[in-house]
Amino acid sequence: MSGLFITLEGGDGAGKTSIIPSIKKKLEQRGYDVVTTREPGGSVIAEKIRNIILDPEHIEMDARTEALLYAAARRQHLVEIVLPALEKGKVVLCDRFIDSSLAYQGYARGIGVKEVFTMNKFAIETVMPSLTLFFDITPEKGLERISGSRERDKDRLDLENIQFHERVYEAYDQLRSKYPERIVSINADQPIENVEEEAFRKILSHIQGGEER
Numbered sequence: 001m002s003g004l005f006i007t008l009e010g011g012d013g014a015g016k017t018s019i020i021p022s023i024k025k026k027l028e029q030r031g032y033d034v035v036t037t038r039e040p041g042g043s044v045i046a047e048k049i050r051n052i053i054l055d056p057e058h059i060e061m062d063a064r065t066e067a068l069l070y071a072a073a074r075r076q077h078l079v080e081i082v083l084p085a086l087e088k089g090k091v092v093l094c095d096r097f098i099d100s101s102l103a104y105q106g107y108a109r110g111i112g113v114k115e116v117f118t119m120n121k122f123a124i125e126t127v128m129p130s131l132t133l134f135f136d137i138t139p140e141k142g143l144e145r146i147s148g149s150r151e152r153d154k155d156r157l158d159l160e161n162i163q164f165h166e167r168v169y170e171a172y173d174q175l176r177s178k179y180p181e182r183i184v185s186i187n188a189d190q191p192i193e194n195v196e197e198e199a200f201r202k203i204l205s206h207i208q209g210g211e212e213r
Contacts, residue, residue, distance in 0.1 A: 003086035005127070006203060007097040010135030011168050012158055013142030014188045017095050019196040024093060026200055032207065035085040038095035040073035043080040049073040054155035061156075067105040067116055074098070075123035083127070091207060097129060099175055099183070104157070107171035108164050131206045133199055134176050135188035139165035142188075 008016040017038070024034045040050040052058065053069050074097070085092050098120050106116035139162060146158055176183040186199050 002089040004091045004131075004207060005082065005086060005094070005129045006092065006206065007094045007099070007129040007132045008135065008199075009096060009099045009103075009132055009172065009183075010188060011137065011139055011142045011165055011172070013145040014135035014137050015145070015192060015195055016133070016135045016188075016199075018192060019199060020093055020095060022196055023200050023203060027091060027204070027207075030204070033088075033090045034093060035081070035090050036093045036095075037077070037081050039077060039097055039100065040070055042077040042082075042094075046073040046077040046080075049076070054157065056154065056156050056159060058156060063105060063109040063111055066109070067101060067111055067119060070101050070105065071120050071123040074101075074120065078124060078127060093203075094129070097132075098124060099132060099172070102175060103168050103171035107174070108167040113171070113174075129182065131203070132179075132183045133202060134172055134183050134185050135195070135199075136185045137188040139169050 008020065010016050020036050024036050027034045039046075040053055041047040049069055049072055053061075053066060053073070082092055082094065098117070101116050101120055102113050105111050106113035143158075143162065143165060146154070176185060184202055186195060186202065188195055
C-alpha cells in the first residue's frame with residue numbers, strides 16, 4: 001500500500017473531530033489526495049453498528065458485547081473505506097481507531113488491554129496507522145466542552161461518570177508511553193485555531209517524511 005494511514009485520538013470533547021475538515025482542506029491545497037472518515041462508522045454497515053453502540057437507551061449493553069461491536073464495525077470500515085483508499089495512494093485521516101478500543105473497552109471497562117488488542121487483531125490483521133495524534137486535554141475540561149455544546153447530541157459514552165473518563169485518559173497516557181514512535185501528543189487545551197495549526201504541522205511533517213515530534 002502506498003498511502004498513509006493517520007489517526008486522531010483523545011477523550012470526549014478533545015476537539016479532534018472539529019478540526020479534521022479544515023486539515024483536509026489544507027492538505028488538498030498542497031496537492032494531497034485526502035480521505036477523512038471516522039470510527040465507529042465510516043461506511044453504511046459500520047454506521048448502523050455505531051448507532052447501536054452509542055444509543056443512550058442501550059445502557060444494559062455488556063462491556064464485551066460493546067468491544068465486539070466496535071471490532072466488527074472496524075473490520076467493515078477497514079475493508080470498505082480505509083484499505084481501498086490506501087491502495088490508491090491516498091492520505092487517510094481517521095477519527096479514532098484501535099487505540100480507542102484499548103482505552104475505552106480494554107482499560108476503562110476493565111476487560112484488559114491485551115485481550116481487546118487480541119480481539120481487534122482479527123479485525124485489522126496487520127493494518128496500523130503510521131501516525132496517531134493524541135489530543136491531550138483533561139477529562140474535566142473535555143466534558144465541560146461537551147456540556148456547553150448545542151450542536152452535539154449526547155451519546156451513551158458521554159453520559160459515563162467522570163471516573164470512567166479519567167480511566168480513559170490514564171489509558172491513553174499509557175499507550176503514548178508504550179508507542180512513542182507512533183503516538184504524538186497535541187495540546188488540545190488551547191484555542192481551536194492553535195490546536196488545528198499544531199495538528200496540521202505534525203501531519204504535514206509526517207507526510208513529508210519529517211521527524212518533528
